[in-house]
Amino acid sequence: VEEQTEYDTIAAISTPPGEGAISIVRLSGDDALPIVMKMFKGKDLTKVPTHTINYGHIIDPKNGETVDEVMVTVMRAPKTYTREDIVEINCHGGIVPTNKILQLLLTNGARMANPGEFTERAFLHGRIDLTQAESVLDIIKAKTDRSAKLALDHLGGSLAKLIRGLREEILDTLSKVEVNIDYPEYDGTEMITTKLLKERTIEVKKKIDKLLETAQGGKILREGLATAIIGRPNVGKSSLLNYLLHEDKAIVTDVAGTTRDVIEEYVNIKGIPLKLIDTAGIRETEDKVEKIGVERSRKAIDQGDLVILVLNASEPLTDEDRQLIDLTKDKQRIVILNKTDLPQKIEIDEVEGLVGKENIIQTSIPNNIGVDDVEQRIKDMFANGIESSQNAVIINNARHVALLNKAADSLDAVLVGIKNGMPVDLCQTDMRDAWEDLGEITGDSYKDELLDELFSKFCLGK
Ligand code: GDP
Numbered sequence: 001v002e003e004q005t006e007y008d009t010i011a012a013i014s015t016p017p018g019e020g021a022i023s024i025v026r027l028s029g030d031d032a033l034p035i036v037m038k039m040f041k042g043k044d045l046t047k048v049p050t051h052t053i054n055y056g057h058i059i060d061p062k063n064g065e066t067v068d069e070v071m072v073t074v075m076r077a078p079k080t081y082t083r084e085d086i087v088e089i090n091c092h093g094g095i096v097p098t099n100k101i102l103q104l105l106l107t108n109g110a111r112m113a114n115p116g117e118f119t120e121r122a123f124l125h126g127r128i129d130l131t132q133a134e135s136v137l138d139i140i141k142a143k144t145d146r147s148a149k150l151a152l153d154h155l156g157g158s159l160a161k162l163i164r165g166l167r168e169e170i171l172d173t174l175s176k177v178e179v180n181i182d183y184p185e186y187d188g189t190e191m192i193t194t195k196l197l198k199e200r201t202i203e204v205k206k207k208i209d210k211l212l213e214t215a216q217g218g219k220i221l222r223e224g225l226a227t228a229i230i231g232r233p234n235v236g237k238s239s240l241l242n243y244l245l246h247e248d249k250a251i252v253t254d255v256a257g258t259t260r261d262v263i264e265e266y267v268n269i270k271g272i273p274l275k276l277i278d279t280a281g282i283r284e285t286e287d288k289v290e291k292i293g294v295e296r297s298r299k300a301i302d303q304g305d306l307v308i309l310v311l312n313a314s315e316p317l318t319d320e321d322r323q324l325i326d327l328t329k330d331k332q333r334i335v336i337l338n339k340t341d342l343p344q345k346i347e348i349d350e351v352e353g354l355v356g357k358e359n360i361i362q363t364s365i366p367n368n369i370g371v372d373d374v375e376q377r378i379k380d381m382f383a384n385g386i387e388s389s390q391n392a393v394i395i396n397n398a399r400h401v402a403l404l405n406k407a408a409d410s411l412d413a414v415l416v417g418i419k420n421g422m423p424v425d426l427c428q429t430d431m432r433d434a435w436e437d438l439g440e441i442t443g444d445s446y447k448d449e450l451l452d453e454l455f456s457k458f459c460l461g462k
C-alpha cells in the first residue's frame with residue numbers, strides 16, 4: 001500500500017572515526033546509484049547485479065582528480081537493511097579521502113544522514129519493529145557478551161512476538177465481550193461478560209508481571225549491577241577493588257561522559273556485570289589521610305544495588321563500623337571480615353548478630369584467601385534473575401518497563417472496575433488502553449516524538 005516516494009537519499013560514514021584500515025561511506029535511497037555514478041570510474045553501477053562488490057576509483061567530478069581507490073558494494077531494494085537501494089563505498093585511504101568522498105556525495109544530491117536514520121528507515125519501511133531497532137542500539141552499547149546476546153534475541157523479534165501475542169489475547173477478549181454485549185439474548189450476559197473479562201484480564205496481567213520480573217536481571221545486564229565498596233580507612237577496600245578489577249576482567253574503565261570525580265568502572269564477575277561506584281573515592285585517598293566520611297559512604301550506599309562492607313578483623317569493631325552496618329541494613333549486602341591473617345580482635349559474635357552469619361565472608365585479600373568466595377557470592381545473589389531467564393524473553397529496556405507497567409496498571413483498573421460493579425463498556429476502555437500501551441512497545445502504535453527520541457540515540461551511519 002505505502003510505496004513511499006518521500007524519502008531522499010542519505011549518506012554517512014558508517015565506520016567509527018579513527019585510523020582504521022578501511023572506512024565505509026554508506027548511502028541509502030532511490031538516487032544512491034545515480035549519485036555515486038557521478039564520481040565513480042569503473043563499471044556502470046546502475047547495470048551491475050545486486051549484492052556485488054565492484055572495483056574502481058572515486059574521481060572529483062570538478063577537476064577529474066582521483067580521490068581514492070575503492071570497492072563499491074551495490075545492494076538494490078528491497079533486500080537491504082533499509083529496504084532502499086544501498087551503496088557502500090569502501091575506501092582505504094584514511095579519514096581525509098573518506099571525508100572528501102562524503103563531501104562529494106553531499107554536493108551531488110545526497111543529504112547527511114541523521115544519527116540512526118538508516119535504522120529508522122528500516123523501521124519505517126516495515127523491515128524491523130521498534131524492539132528490533134532498539135536492539136541495534138543495545139548491541140552497539142552492550143557491555144558484556146550476555147547483554148549482546150540478549151540484544152540479538154530481541155533483534156530476532158522474540159520480544160515483539162510475545163508482546164503481539166498478549167495484544168491478540170486482549171483483542172480477542174474485547175471482541176468476545178463485545179459479542180456478549182451486542183447479543184444479550186444469549187443468557188445472563190452481564191454475569192458472563194464480567195466473569196470472562198476478569199479471567200482473561202488476570203491471565204494477561206500474570207504474563208506481564210512475569211515479564212516485568214525479568215527487568216531487574218535485564219537492568220543488571222544493561223547498566224551493570226551498581227556496587228558500592230564501603231568501610232573505614234585502611235580496612236582493605238582498595239585491595240578488594242584492585243582484585244575485582246584484575247585486568248583480564250575489566251570491561252570498561254573511565255566511561256566517556258562521566259565526570260572526573262565519579263569515575264565508573266565496569267567489571268565482569270562470573271558473568272555478572274558490576275558497575276563499581278565511587279572508585280575514585282577509594283583511590284584518591286590512597287596516600288593522604290583518608291577522609292571517606294560516613295556522608296560520602298551514605299551516597300554510595302544509596303546508589304548501590306549491592307553494598308560490600310569491609311571490616312578489619314584485626315581490630316575491634318568501632319562506632320563507625322556499627323554506623324555503616326546500620327546504614328546498609330536494608331540493602332543487598334556482603335560483609336567482609338578482612339585481614340584474617342593477622343591476630344583477630346574483632347568480636348565475631350557481635351558482627352554475626354548484627355548482620356547475620358550467612359552474609360559474612362572472611363578474607364585475607366593480599367593472600368588471595370576468601371576473595372573468590374566474594375565473587376561466588378555475588379554470582380549466587382544475582383545470577384538467578386539473569387540465568388533463569390536464559391531462554392526466555394528478558395525485558396532490559398526502561399521504555400519497555402515503563403509501558404509494561406502502564407499496561408499492568410490499566411489491567412488493574414479493569415479488575416478494580418469489575419470489583420466495583422462498573423459497567424463493562426467502561427472496563428473495556430481500560431483494557432483497550434493496555435492494548436495501546438503494549439502496541440507502543442513494538443511500534444505497532446507509535447508516536448512521532450518517540451521515534452525522534454529513540455533514533456537520535458544512534459551513532460551516525462547506523
Ligand atoms: P582501604 O583504605 O580500605 O582502601 O585499604 P587498602 O586496601 O588501601 O589497605 C590498607 C592496608 O592494609 C594496605 O597496606 C594493604 O596492603 C593492607 N591489607 C589489605 N588487606 C589485608 C589483609 O587481608 N591482610 C593484611 N595483613 N593486610 C591487608
Ligand code: ZN
Pocket residue numbers: 234237238239282283285286
Ligand atoms: Zn584505600
